[in-house]
Amino acid sequence: MYGYRCEYCDGTVQERTVEREAFKHRDGFVILEDVPVGVCDMCGYRYYHSTLLHRVQEIAAKKSLARMEQVPVARFA
Numbered sequence: 001m002y003g004y005r006c007e008y009c010d011g012t013v014q015e016r017t018v019e020r021e022a023f024k025h026r027d028g029f030v031i032l033e034d035v036p037v038g039v040c041d042m043c044g045y046r047y048y049h050s051t052l053l054h055r056v057q058e059i060a061a062k063k064s065l066a067r068m069e070q071v072p073v074a075r076f077a
């Protein structure tokens, strides 16, 4: 899925499975769990494979939700 050269430095984008990652889409956020993201081994820039973004769109359209979680929101000051 990854393994290509970073766009911003000479590092290599390595696949790393993260417990949860928040993705922004047009109407809000989707959190994916156990998701394989690409992380540059030099600068740490994160890459998202197109299948991940596809999945986010699918979930945003409420086709395959596992569950809903409430996220607390507050103003800082």
Ligand SMILES: [Zn+2]
Pocket (backbone or CB within 6 Å): 006, 007, 008, 009, 010, 011, 012, 040, 041, 042, 043, 044, 045
């Ligand atoms: Zn990099």
